[in-house]
Amino acid sequence: MAFLTIANLHKRFDDHVVVHDFNMSIEQGEFITFLGPSGCGKTTVLRMIAGFETPTSGAITVGKDDITHLSPQKRGIGMVFQSYALFPNMNVTDNIAFGLKMRKLSSADISRKVAEVIKLVELKGKENHYPHELSGGQRQRVALARALVVEPRILLLDEPLSALDARIRKNLREQIRDIQRRLGLTTIFVTHDQEEALTMSDRIFVMNQGRVEQEGRAEMVYTQPATEFVARFMGNYNLLGAADAHKLLGLDIQGHMAIRPESIHVLDASANQEGALDATIRQHQLLGSIIRYQVESQGITLQVDRLNRTASDLMPAGTAVKLQISRDDMREVR
Amino acid sequence: MKTSRIGAWVAIAIGTLYFLLPLIATFEFSLKMNRDGYSFEAYKVVLSDPGFQATFGYSTLMALLTIIVGILLVVPTAYWIQLKLPRLRPVVEFITLMPLVIPAIVIVFGYLKLYNSSSWLPLTGNDRATDFLLMCSYVTLALPYLYRSIDTGLRAIDVRTLTEAAESLGASWPNILFKVIFPNVKSAILSGAFLTFAVVIGEFTMASLLGRPAFGPYLQLIGANRAYEPSALAIIAFLVTWASMGLIQVFARNARGTRKSA
Numbered sequence: 001m002a003f004l005t006i007a008n009l010h011k012r013f014d015d016h017v018v019v020h021d022f023n024m025s026i027e028q029g030e031f032i033t034f035l036g037p038s039g040c041g042k043t044t045v046l047r048m049i050a051g052f053e054t055p056t057s058g059a060i061t062v063g064k065d066d067i068t069h070l071s072p073q074k075r076g077i078g079m080v081f082q083s084y085a086l087f088p089n090m091n092v093t094d095n096i097a098f099g100l101k102m103r104k105l106s107s108a109d110i111s112r113k114v115a116e117v118i119k120l121v122e123l124k125g126k127e128n129h130y131p132h133e134l135s136g137g138q139r140q141r142v143a144l145a146r147a148l149v150v151e152p153r154i155l156l157l158d159e160p161l162s163a164l165d166a167r168i169r170k171n172l173r174e175q176i177r178d179i180q181r182r183l184g185l186t187t188i189f190v191t192h193d194q195e196e197a198l199t200m201s202d203r204i205f206v207m208n209q210g211r212v213e214q215e216g217r218a219e220m221v222y223t224q225p226a227t228e229f230v231a232r233f234m235g236n237y238n239l240l241g242a243a244d245a246h247k248l249l250g251l252d253i254q255g256h257m258a259i260r261p262e263s264i265h266v267l268d269a270s271a272n273q274e275g276a277l278d279a280t281i282r283q284h285q286l287l288g289s290i291i292r293y294q295v296e297s298q299g300i301t302l303q304v305d306r307l308n309r310t311a312s313d314l315m316p317a318g319t320a321v322k323l324q325i326s327r328d329d330m331r332e333v334r
Numbered sequence: 335m336k337t338s339r340i341g342a343w344v345a346i347a348i349g350t351l352y353f354l355l356p357l358i359a360t361f362e363f364s365l366k367m368n369r370d371g372y373s374f375e376a377y378k379v380v381l382s383d384p385g386f387q388a389t390f391g392y393s394t395l396m397a398l399l400t401i402i403v404g405i406l407l408v409v410p411t412a413y414w415i416q417l418k419l420p421r422l423r424p425v426v427e428f429i430t431l432m433p434l435v436i437p438a439i440v441i442v443f444g445y446l447k448l449y450n451s452s453s454w455l456p457l458t459g460n461d462r463a464t465d466f467l468l469m470c471s472y473v474t475l476a477l478p479y480l481y482r483s484i485d486t487g488l489r490a491i492d493v494r495t496l497t498e499a500a501e502s503l504g505a506s507w508p509n510i511l512f513k514v515i516f517p518n519v520k521s522a523i524l525s526g527a528f529l530t531f532a533v534v535i536g537e538f539t540m541a542s543l544l545g546r547p548a549f550g551p552y553l554q555l556i557g558a559n560r561a562y563e564p565s566a567l568a569i570i571a572f573l574v575t576w577a578s579m580g581l582i583q584v585f586a587r588n589a590r591g592t593r594k595s596a
């Protein structure tokens with residue numbers, strides 16, 4: 001049986017529906033990501049799970065308990081906020097100990113648990129610092145420790161890395177994932193960054209305008225987008241409308257044809273490959289390990305990625321080439 | 335530009351003179367009690383007057399009670415308004431401004447009418463009950479200052495997220511209020527408290543009409559009957575007020591220091 005189940009969840013603010021018929025069920029120990037653009041309702045769903053908002057309708061169940069109308073204090077669900085939300089009047093130790101004090105643990109137990117979790121999040125030596133004396137990354141690790149130390153049934157993280165700079169973000173996301181695995185903690189992570197979602201999650205829920213657009217394992221959502229929205233949001237898919245798909249590929253489809261840039265092969269203009277398309281390089285963009293070309297064929301521009309092996313591989317604008325796209329790499333989306 | 339700067343300095347000089355000259359004159363006069371030169375004789379007389387000690391002690395106690403009751407009333411109210419009922423803020427702001435608009439004497443007559451010895455809740459029957467009524471009226475007087483400074487303090491912290499963080503860690507409402515909210519608006523509370531102290535110490539109308547032995551009526555009594563002591567008292571009252579203002583500045587600066595980039 002699923003550990004956390006959300007059934008037919010709706011949320012309306014005044015006459016503005018923010019979450020439509022949200023359904024999900026997750027297993028104990030899973031790392032789930034809600035991925036979607038800003039304003040699509042990720043935070044609202046998370047706040048309903050945490051108990052800060054009341055659903056307009058629907059039910060939230062953890063194990064056998066219906067928690068839909070339980071107060072946040074009684075849910076045993078931890079939360080980490082984008083803005084850290086550390087208590088400014090308390091030092092690191094007191095921030096982390098707060099939840100344990102509320103549970104009236106003995107002071108010996110409190111200091112033992114606090115010391116353990118401080119080691120876990122690598123904050124040794126910062127015990128007596130106040131939040132304003134810490135960097136963003138350190139603050140967020142205090143917030144994480146504060147949520148972890150009370151051993152929540154579920155941990156919710158609302159864009160915890162968005163306010164941090166790139167290097168710390170990468171470092172901390174690995175650390176979060178590592179801790180989550182070690183503790184076997186059921187976790188829901190919210191982000192608008194597809195790379196973050198792909199690198200961290202067991203399963204991704206792609207959200208759009210208050211609905212789940214697609215759910216699935218990270219590699220599936222990336223390689224097999226179900227809708228045009230997911231294809232656009234997840235990768236740099238080339239999306240061909242029905243007319244373009246017919247013109248270029250001779251295929252009759254309903255929605256869009258999605259083709260990933262790295263699945264298009266570039267051949268010499270002289271190559272004698274059946275079904276290859278005549279095309280011209282228009283421009284390129286260096287993205288480090290890959291080069292992204294804008295290639296035009298029959299008036300349609302496609303993005304094509306190639307590995308950046310040596311400088312002499314670079315094809316200048318105007319180069320005539322042939323493109324080969326395997327039918328297996330094309331994906332029809334709604 | 336040059337002339338406008340000169341104009342500004344002239345304005346400042348006139349303002350300073352307007353403000354300082356009477357003060358200096360009063361101070362100078364208060365030192366002249368002894369015929370043979372300047373001395374602090376008037377201060378000695380005033381400070382050793384049992385009437386001064388009793389009334390100043392009484393008013394100090396009333397001010398402290400007013401501050402405690404006022405804070406316990408205003409902090410939870412302002413907090414709740416900000417957290418759950420932001421739409422009510424203009425209404426509450428208007429209500430807390432009323433004591434500045436309605437003269438104290440009107441408020442007191444209202445109280446006397448409502449709570450006289452033949453009313454449903456007699457609060458003028460004995461001294462303790464009247465003290466209580468006086469303290470309540472001081473809380474009313476202090477509302478504009480307390481509410482404004484505490485509301486500003488609450489706006490400077492992220493009340494909502496801090497509350498939610500505490501809630502998800504299992505904190506009850508009293509714990510959220512006393513362990514998270516109060517400590518983080520401490521400096522705002524203190525500024526409000528010092529303003530309240532300054533207002534209550536010098537208050538005359540309410541104490542006088544309710545017949546309680548406060549410092550305000552004592553000031554008035556001395557002023558009407560003595561020559562040098564009133565000047566000494568005026569200077570003392572000024573110093574108390576200025577000390578309160580100075581402490582407000584100190585706490586406001588500390589608050590800015592600790593909140594920087596927090």
Ligand SMILES: Nc1ncnc2c1ncn2[C@@H]1O[C@H](COP(=O)(O)OP(=O)(O)O)[C@@H](O)[C@H]1O
Pocket residue numbers: 013016018036037038039040041042043044045
């Ligand atoms: N308390 C609220 N009152 C009214 N509208 C809200 C409230 N909270 C969120 N919304 C609206 O709900 C939508 C989804 O918001 P949110 O869940 O924060 O999105 P996300 O976290 O995905 O960026 C937004 O359009 C937002 O304006």
Ligand SMILES: [Mg+2]
Pocket residue numbers: 039042043044158159
């Ligand atoms: Mg959000």
